[in-house]
Amino acid sequence: MGKNLLQKVWDQHTVRELPTGQTQLFIGLHLIHEVTSPQAFEDLRGRGLGVRVPSRTFATVDHIVPTHSQERPFVDTLAEEMMVAIETNCGEFGISLFGLDDDRQGIVHVVGPEQGLTQPGMTIACGDSHTSTHGAFGSIAFGIGTSQVRDVLVSQCLAMDQLKVRRIDVTGELAPGVYAKDVILAIIRELGVKGGTGYAYEYGGEAISSMGMEERMSICNMSIEGGARVGYVNPDETTFSYIRGRPFSPGDDEWDEAVKYWNSIASDDDAEFDDEVSFDGAAIGPNVTWGINPGQSVQVDGRLPKVDELPQGERESVREALDFMEFEQGVSIAGTGIDVAFIGSCTNGRISDLREAAKVALGRRVSPGVKALVVPGSRLVGEQAESEGLHEVFLQAGFEWRKAGCSMCLAMNPDKLQGREISASSSNRNFKGRQGSPVGRTLLMSPAMVAAAAIAGEVVDVREMMGG
Amino acid sequence: MGESRITGTSGRAIPVRGDDIDTDRIIPARFLRCVSFDGLGEHAFEDDRKNFSDGKHPFDRAEFQGASILVVNGNFGCGSSREHAPQSLMRWGIKGFIGVSFAEIFFGNCVANGLPCLTLEAAEVEEIQALVESDPGCLLELDVSERRVRVGEKTYSAGLRDGVQRAFLEGLWDSITLLLADAGDIDRVAARLLPLKERP
Numbered sequence A: 001m002g003k004n005l006l007q008k009v010w011d012q013h014t015v016r017e018l019p020t021g022q023t024q025l026f027i028g029l030h031l032i033h034e035v036t037s038p039q040a041f042e043d044l045r046g047r048g049l050g051v052r053v054p055s056r057t058f059a060t061v062d063h064i065v066p067t068h069s070q071e072r073p074f075v076d077t078l079a080e081e082m083m084v085a086i087e088t089n090c091g092e093f094g095i096s097l098f099g100l101d102d103d104r105q106g107i108v109h110v111v112g113p114e115q116g117l118t119q120p121g122m123t124i125a126c127g128d129s130h131t132s133t134h135g136a137f138g139s140i141a142f143g144i145g146t147s148q149v150r151d152v153l154v155s156q157c158l159a160m161d162q163l164k165v166r167r168i169d170v171t172g173e174l175a176p177g178v179y180a181k182d183v184i185l186a187i188i189r190e191l192g193v194k195g196g197t198g199y200a201y202e203y204g205g206e207a208i209s210s211m212g213m214e215e216r217m218s219i220c221n222m223s224i225e226g227g228a229r230v231g232y233v234n235p236d237e238t239t240f241s242y243i244r245g246r247p248f249s250p251g252d253d254e255w256d257e258a259v260k261y262w263n264s265i266a267s268d269d270d271a272e273f274d275d276e277v278s279f280d281g282a283a284i285g286p287n288v289t290w291g292i293n294p295g296q297s298v299q300v301d302g303r304l305p306k307v308d309e310l311p312q313g314e315r316e317s318v319r320e321a322l323d324f325m326e327f328e329q330g331v332s333i334a335g336t337g338i339d340v341a342f343i344g345s346c347t348n349g350r351i352s353d354l355r356e357a358a359k360v361a362l363g364r365r366v367s368p369g370v371k372a373l374v375v376p377g378s379r380l381v382g383e384q385a386e387s388e389g390l391h392e393v394f395l396q397a398g399f400e401w402r403k404a405g406c407s408m409c410l411a412m413n414p415d416k417l418q419g420r421e422i423s424a425s426s427s428n429r430n431f432k433g434r435q436g437s438p439v440g441r442t443l444l445m446s447p448a449m450v451a452a453a454a455i456a457g458e459v460v461d462v463r464e465m466m467g468g
Numbered sequence B: 001m002g003e004s005r006i007t008g009t010s011g012r013a014i015p016v017r018g019d020d021i022d023t024d025r026i027i028p029a030r031f032l033r034c035v036s037f038d039g040l041g042e043h044a045f046e047d048d049r050k051n052f053s054d055g056k057h058p059f060d061r062a063e064f065q066g067a068s069i070l071v072v073n074g075n076f077g078c079g080s081s082r083e084h085a086p087q088s089l090m091r092w093g094i095k096g097f098i099g100v101s102f103a104e105i106f107f108g109n110c111v112a113n114g115l116p117c118l119t120l121e122a123a124e125v126e127e128i129q130a131l132v133e134s135d136p137g138c139l140l141e142l143d144v145s146e147r148r149v150r151v152g153e154k155t156y157s158a159g160l161r162d163g164v165q166r167a168f169l170e171g172l173w174d175s176i177t178l179l180l181a182d183a184g185d186i187d188r189v190a191a192r193l194l195p196l197k198e199r200p
């Protein structure tokens, strides 16, 4: 029996077995941002320790940065304090920072791949649960807490428990109007929000291999919403050609050797998996969440569940979700009115996402009363969009065009829902309170579906706006 | 550090019911605007307490003040990796958890802070929650060495992974000492990986 990618990368990065039975794993790339790192640096100072391999840690600012005016000092003094902290910490410990004065600034999971830092066969850690995004390149990438951020800074290693691997095949071809976001929402609905606990998800099959890197990132990004800390896709030509020429990619003289290594770490044809499941990609339609976790979704032409028809064990959480959302059971999701439309985040704030949304917005108008904003995932994504004129398309349609950051994905900056507002959002979490108002409501969907909802003022099937 | 052994904890318990309670609910994002974990204790579950509980959230109820063992249901702590979640609970006074299951990153954050999370069957957890609700004064014992939970006369055998149990019992849960034990090995692994550098 052959090995899967996780086993190979794991072996390659194992420093030793720890007395606890865990593995001491070397971390090839460590990414940090302003929210989960300050306490780690404080801890280092308290212990009189330094950063062991500063050249393998990169920092950016994303969570708290305002997307309107990024002028310093920020109006929010707490946010300003956090900005100063990361600037000071990176300066003092010799870490590269893509700050607000740097063209490379943006959401940490957009920036890593964009700069060519994210490469196949790496172990990647970041104090952020959506680090699984980087698995799209065939790396083993996972979120960690602040104590572990400290561990990586100090030792470039983590104490980790080995993961099992579930192979998820998505066969066939996706229908027009169906995107990576729809695929991952379908997977999470089927396998559950905790179905991935203890597992890494290996995504493969025709539908995945025919996707571009940005779509693969959207899929891997939301692995954690299914409980899987890691999600990855085996590297292939699509991966290599995305990486080639990016600032931190291997140079031309090292390229062939790198590709050889990257090919060698892909899962063997006869690799063993702890579990295998398969989805029919052609059967997946546009999906929309109706509840308070990313597993609670339906196809846009479907209906909300009826509590009495569910197994006993599911009734309570469905009832809680319906109560919170103030939705009737059994009604169709299409036609649900929205107040806010948000296009952005590390799930769907990349250039291909903006292009798809702009196609829908072109020549149309945002429904009166809907506040619609587009927030590019990084400054470079924003510049690319502007060079293609996408910002004009959005502005003419009545969307706001903002600067890069996490924005309304978690609303740590001024972009927040108000009161009971309902938002159509291309982000990854519909938890209670996630978008800034404790009682605000979130419907997750693809960026094209968000654009369609913004224009219709309610949830609609984007395929109806795609000219047949 | 690294020398403090944790064999268990005991005290009064506080039940918080519900599956899939995410870290956004444990500590809402606006409280993450801080450079230190101090002061997070008072904001634990803040939005749930203010908006959905009519003042009856367990964290607000007089009979549960001073409790130190949090009894939860399935997939507790899912979502964001924020260590602010266990930090806020710890600063409120929680020293250990009993639940049906815990999300992985949350679990790891708890271990890193010396907070044991023991698992029981769903029905057992519900039994304990009901008991604590009817008798908030009862004492619970969370035993890491024996992987047991004791409530009054009753003993439940609990789940805790071997490696994690060992880390607690041998005082290895604060991983820095372990990770730096042989720095030469770290350099050897680094040397066999592709370098990470900017193109000229």
Ligand code: SF4
Binding pocket: A062, A063, A107, A108, A109, A128, A130, A345, A346, A347, A405, A406, A409, A410, A427, A428
């Ligand atoms: S965009 Fe959202 S999920 Fe992604 S890193 Fe920012 S806050 Fe986290």
